[in-house]
Amino acid sequence: MSTAQVIPFKKPSQPKEQGAGKNMYSDKFEQGYVMSSRLYRKEVWPFISDAARNVYAELESRINGHLKETDYVSYSQLQGCDLPGARQLGRKTVSAGLKELIKYGIISIVGSGKQGMKSYRLNEVSIKDQFTKGTSSLSTPVPPVNQTSSLSTPVTSSLGEHTIDSSIDTLDNNEITREKFEPQNRSMMSFIEYHPRDLKSYSLKELTQTYSAQSDFQSQAKVSFPDFTDEQILSQLKKLAQWSLSAETRSPQKWMTCWLNWLSNFQNSSQTKPANNKPPAPQKPKHHRYGSGAVSGDNS
Structure with missing residues (x-):
């Protein structure tokens, strides 16, 4: 009795092992991507205004998008892209969005720089209880997760002493000074x-x-x-x-x-225009000094 021939099949090749956590993300974006907090998307984003969402998105792009924990961001940067034809936020919209984000502890101001520019930090918080129960207190801000560096006070040259945790009133006063x-x-x-x-x-x-x-x-x-x-x-x-x-x-x-x-x-x-354009007045006829007759141009 003849035995059946065994046909070997090649095992499918496995992808090379990637670095820790890289298999979670898509590599299809040539210019990279911006990390975003799932807690923010689930328990903050649904409860805040469009102004606050847009301002947070700009901060997220400039902080998380560059693997930072804090950064100085100007009002003009918070207004959005400066490409020709791009839509931008108004200054009052930016002011309202910042006040709301600070009020709920979603962001913090951790420093002040030249010309009133602020340094911001994004906080990992939940605000759902404030809208579902009405009596819950603010969640304690927690430093962003999945970061390798520790939080530190930003230091820049020739800026002088930083103002830590600036109040909303200070933010408003800066706006009034600029706009009035x-x-x-x-x-x-x-x-x-x-x-x-x-x-x-x-x-x-x-x-x-x-x-x-x-x-x-x-x-x-x-x-x-x-x-x-x-x-x-x-x-x-x-x-x-x-x-x-x-x-x-x-x-x-x-x-x-x-x-x-x-x-x-x-x-x-207006001052250099001629004041009088009237024609010169006709001269009166001259009289001979020895007689009353007029002197004519004909001496014959």
Whole structure:
């Protein structure tokens, strides 16, 4: 009796063993990915406003996305992408989102830098009990998980002493200082300031959407050029607006300087116009000193 022939089958090759935890993530994103807290997505995100969600997403991208625990982030960065045509958050939306995130302990301010820039930290918290029970206290913030480095106080050169755990009131006061504008009467030396700490470039149209630029410009014009009527100021502002459509973007400070220069040029051009264009009056006929007859040009 013949025995059956055994046909060997090759065992499927196993993928090479990867580093710890790498098999959990997809490698299909060429520019990497941003780690996000599952606790945040399950027990924080459903309960907060759109403003808070958008601000958190920007912070998450700039902190978790670079494997950091804290980082300094400016208001303009929190407003979103600066690519042409990209949608951005308004400054009031950013302010409201930050206040909400700080109120619930979702983020903390751990330092202050130049020009009021803050350093933020994302906290691993749950806020669901505050909305389901109403009497529960805030969860104690826990440092982010899956991080190899320990929390440390950020230190930067020439920033001076840091303000730790800044209050929401301090955040609000910074915003009021930046957004409020009062006309300035400085005739001797024209150092007129207009949101000098905002270094972002705007078109004039974008500036009017971010600040109350139209009324600010008109108010300053009345102080700097008191002889101008309201109609003249408004007329020149309309001409500046039309001209700005093809002009380069500028910071708020440069737009104010451009506006004052524009009015100065208008004033100079108005003053150099001839005051009287009447034709010269005809001369009276001359009389001979020895007689009453008029002296003619004919001596014959």
